[in-house]
Amino acid sequence: MAKVPVQFTLNGSEKAEFVESGTTLLAALRDKIGDTSPKGGCHQGTCGACSVIIDGELRLSCLTLAETCGGADIKTTAGLAEGGVLHPLQRAFLDAFATQCGFCTPGMIMAAKVLLDRTPNPSREDVVEALSGNICRCTGYEPIIQAVLLAARANSQNAA
Amino acid sequence: MAIRRGRGVAAINYPTGMNLGGDPTQALVHSTPTGNFMVTLSSVDLGQGMKQIMAQICAETIGVPTDRVIIDTADTDTGPHCMGTFASRGTHRAGNAVIQAAKEARQVMLEVAAEELEVNASDLETDGQGNIQVKGAPQKSISIFDVALSAHFKRGRSISGRGMFLIPRSYPEKETGAMKPSTCYAHACTVAEVEVDDETGEVTVLTVKNVFEIGRALNPKMVEQQLVGGSWMGISHALYETTEPYYPNRDHGGTDFNQYLMPGPGDLAETEIIVLERPSADGPFGAKGPGEMCANPQIPAVANAVFDAVGVRIDTLPITPERILRALKAQAAG
Numbered sequence: 329m330a331k332v333p334v335q336f337t338l339n340g341s342e343k344a345e346f347v348e349s350g351t352t353l354l355a356a357l358r359d360k361i362g363d364t365s366p367k368g369g370c371h372q373g374t375c376g377a378c379s380v381i382i383d384g385e386l387r388l389s390c391l392t393l394a395e396t397c398g399g400a401d402i403k404t405t406a407g408l409a410e411g412g413v414l415h416p417l418q419r420a421f422l423d424a425f426a427t428q429c430g431f432c433t434p435g436m437i438m439a440a441k442v443l444l445d446r447t448p449n450p451s452r453e454d455v456v457e458a459l460s461g462n463i464c465r466c467t468g469y470e471p472i473i474q475a476v477l478l479a480a481r482a483n484s485q486n487a488a
Numbered sequence: 489m490a491i492r493r494g495r496g497v498a499a500i501n502y503p504t505g506m507n508l509g510g511d512p513t514q515a516l517v518h519s520t521p522t523g524n525f526m527v528t529l530s531s532v533d534l535g536q537g538m539k540q541i542m543a544q545i546c547a548e549t550i551g552v553p554t555d556r557v558i559i560d561t562a563d564t565d566t567g568p569h570c571m572g573t574f575a576s577r578g579t580h581r582a583g584n585a586v587i588q589a590a591k592e593a594r595q596v597m598l599e600v601a602a603e604e605l606e607v608n609a610s611d612l613e614t615d616g617q618g619n620i621q622v623k624g625a626p627q628k629s630i631s632i633f634d635v636a637l638s639a640h641f642k643r644g645r646s647i648s649g650r651g652m653f654l655i656p657r658s659y660p661e662k663e664t665g666a667m668k669p670s671t672c673y674a675h676a677c678t679v680a681e682v683e684v685d686d687e688t689g690e691v692t693v694l695t696v697k698n699v700f701e702i703g704r705a706l707n708p709k710m711v712e713q714q715l716v717g718g719s720w721m722g723i724s725h726a727l728y729e730t731t732e733p734y735y736p737n738r739d740h741g742g743t744d745f746n747q748y749l750m751p752g753p754g755d756l757a758e759t760e761i762i763v764l765e766r767p768s769a770d771g772p773f774g775a776k777g778p779g780e781m782c783a784n785p786q787i788p789a790v791a792n793a794v795f796d797a798v799g800v801r802i803d804t805l806p807i808t809p810e811r812i813l814r815a816l817k818a819q820a821a822g
């Protein structure tokens with residue numbers, strides 16, 4: 329099949345790949361570029377494990393074709409830590425014991441990041457709403473909700 | 489037609505591991521040249537925290553900080569034998585095997601240290617910080633780093649140990665059928681409060697209060713995490729999880745996990761967890777299995793709460809709106 333060139337920014341660095349037409353962004357990130365932080369849970373848009381941020385919007389990479397991402401600014405959980413220091417959301421997920429098997433975690437963190445970028449002081453209802461597209465089998469969700477609220481508090485203290 | 493409230497209670501005993509033909513787990517421990525300790529297991533960490541707990545158990549037994557222990561859960565082709573990670577057995581079975589292996593490794597470590605310090609091994613103790621010292625004379629000490637170097641490069645010793653934990657098979661007595669399926673039981677009790685809409689059959693769990701007796705909690709935060717998730721999963725089993733939630737005819741049912749229902753972040757009951765620790769006689773440092781058992785007591789508690797609310801006994805899981813409505817109809821028909 330004909331290959332299509334695609335160029336985008338991933339976590340701040342330029343990427344250029346040839347992908348087969350129809351390749352999902354999830355497959356391109358994981359199998360071509362080697363960023364395995366987005367997980368393939370259902371491959372049909374229902375679990376949220378593959379969530380990434382494209383031009384500031386939360387997107388399901390399993391339902392996004394790589395070839396439609398030309399010029400896009402893509403962020404994944406793998407790009408959150410800076411200089412070996414965990415992002416406040418990652419820190420909060422650890423401190424709140426919000427991860428067990430970890431399969432949902434990168435998607436949860438992406439969803440939470442988009443929420444906190446827009447709503448720095450979210451209510452519990454805001455958090456529940458923001459996470460409602462992401463499935464977790466292990467934690468019972470409460471620790472994840474608490475982690476996001478914890479990260480929001482940590483952010484506002486840092487800003488103050 | 490109304491929203492009706494009910495409250496139900498249930499208590500369980502839950503065996504740690506099973507015993508259908510003997511239930512073994514094995515472990516190997518060895519030191520690296522720099523005095524870190526490697527634990528090789530076939531038991532798998534699938535998020536329940538096996539690696540952390542085994543590192544704690546090994547570190548405590550050898551007398552080193554937990555970060556000096558590396559857990560390799562290898563694979564089942566190459567690792568020491570383990571029956572598997574199921575039936576809440578991981579901490580109990582693998583933990584006992586790790587203790588035995590770590591004790592043997594510790595003994596070799598102390599023997600090498602004794603040769604270096606020219607004292608008796610029985611006079612030595614670990615300080616928990618990575619050193620070995622003479623009891624009562626801590627100024628006479630050697631680091632475990634140096635002991636490992638000596639063992640590897642000077643004395644030709646392998647600081648290592650083998651561990652095996654086996655619950656032997658129990659056969660039923662011919663006369664009575666009595667047998668001992670397990671040597672160790674965890675316990676739990678749950679009170680659930682629900683609202684049942686007797687028009688739609690829908691159940692909302694308002695609160696779920698759980699007490700778990702799980703032996704000693706080797707890592708209290710991880711135990712709590714397991715119990716919170718398990719309590720949620722128990723409600724999920726009670727009310728949601730089936731491949732044909734509303735359709736008795738299989739042809740109309742779900743074909744995919746897409747249609748497999750579980751409560752989401754918006755459907756959470758107010759949850760309380762209380763841990764009681766009564767150390768078990770044969771568990772590693774008194775531990776029992778908190779894993780699978782913690783998702784069980786919510787199920788009968790919710791079933792009892794539904795009965796309390798609307799007076800019907802649902803004896804098939806999950807307790808779906810359809811089952812409740814059918815039972816209510818049968819009840820009305822008398």
Ligand code: FES
Nearest residue numbers: 369370371376390
């Ligand atoms: S893998 Fe994309 S939503 Fe499940």
Ligand code: FES
Nearest residue numbers: 428432464465466
């Ligand atoms: S931590 Fe296992 S799916 Fe969420």
